[in-house]
Amino acid sequence: METDEILHLPISKIFETYPVALDFFKSFGLEYKDNEQSFLQTIEPLTDDYWELYGTNKEELISTFTDFIIGISNFTAVQKVETLEVIAGVDKSGKHEECSLFLRPGEITCIVGPTGSGKSRLLSDIEWLANTDTPTKRKVLINGKLPDDDFKNSVGGKLVAQITQNMNFVLDLNVYDFLILHAQSRFLDNPEHKVTEVIALANELCGEKFSPDTPLTFLSGGQSRALMIADVACIGQAPIVLIDEIENAGVDKKKALELLVNKEKIVLMATHDPLLILLADQRVIINNGGMSKLLFTSESERKYYHKLEELDSTIQAARQFFRMGGELSCNDD
């Protein structure tokens, strides 16, 4: 929308296009008797008392409002990331990194390395689109190009969604209402439909089901993680998803990864679980703050994966057996 349009359109029209404009009216205590009036007409009768109370003046309020509307219309502009490259910089000792990283939507990349090896640094380089301006001197290319300032300002800090072990839902809202809020903040069409889909997907990922009216804070660890993954996949804005050590989270890990891959997310995963490492398409080894090696999952590794999977299901079955009160008799092998 153009500034003129914003100021002269009937506010009913503005509310229709941007329902969140209502919040703006609320936070500035603006009252409107007639929806068909424009923003300028609405603020016309405001007295000095009002300006003093809100510590602003007419010109300022007008510019805040136009910024607000232009801000949210930019916010909705979707930037498609086709490829993302992290061009090698230097490690903590200033030595040149051994490899660069190439990421594409729908692919899984594992980040492997001991704690403190520099995983977070790699992520924040991606998040803020480093251009030799961070300690690692790495460069991040989006769709093969160095992103320009416009792109940086609109997506900076919004590229990476994180899901880690110590995250929890803290808001005092139920699942449905919260997801609606999230969907609305993303200006999604038909938020109710989206939210129902997310809840169904989350219930597929975790063992115990939960209903839409469960308070967020009542969810178990597994349910929370499942909901976070489903939400990031379907509602979240970030094209890149980082999953940090969720092996013990009580969710179906394989299904969770499939979901993210199907939603065309670039999946980065920090993990120590060999099953997850081998599920990935590639893995980058981080050492002393630098990317030291890039390995692609080979055919023989995929075969090995199936062996591990069998082992894993044996252990799962045993877990289930003892959990349900089973007992081994001495005749069993």
Next chain:
Amino acid sequence: MNTCKLITVAGPPSSGKTSVIIKLIESIAGFKEQCGVIKFDCLSSLDEEQYTKYGITSRTGLAGNLCPDHYFVSNIEECLQWAYAKSFNYLITESAGLCNRCAPHLKDMLAVCILDNLSGINTPLKTGPMLKLADVIVVTKSDLVSQAEREVFRFKIQQVNTKAPVLFINGITGQGADKLATFIEKSKSVDDVTSLKLRFSMPSALCSYCLGETRVGSDYQIGINRKIKL
């Protein structure tokens, strides 16, 4: 000539202002020696010890029975003189941020507002000018909440302040603090205190209670009062 970059940091109590400032200072090599911190508080503050522990030069100003924001603005000149005398290149002020009515932010000087991701979804709407008029907004403790809550919180912030970039900083590990440092480096400096101006006027409060009245009731109220609409 005396010159110094002045950065005002404001935010609700316990939002992590001190931790963020410490991590910010530590994120740049050699920053510690060029930088002083002044903590403004009301009755008591233990933050100076905290700064000292990290080898950061700091002083505390306690407003006592004065409004802390008035106290801030009537002392900023002395603070800058202190920074000039110490030949600091940076002066960071940290203020208590209590009633949400005022903001210590000064025109042309980098203004940072710090909010806590655990503090509830409507905090940005309630925070007022210290958020509305800030140049950079820092959100702390976001490593403890879900991605969805982070995104909704950011969205609520952007409804109040559409222009300022929102940074998520972990006050314990310092992750993200170096991004804030890039804003500090780009900020403007001041060489003449009298050129400074508040971004937002302080409230017009001069009533009997300002002068020490303790009795309740209309009979005792003189000066500027406003009555609640029920």
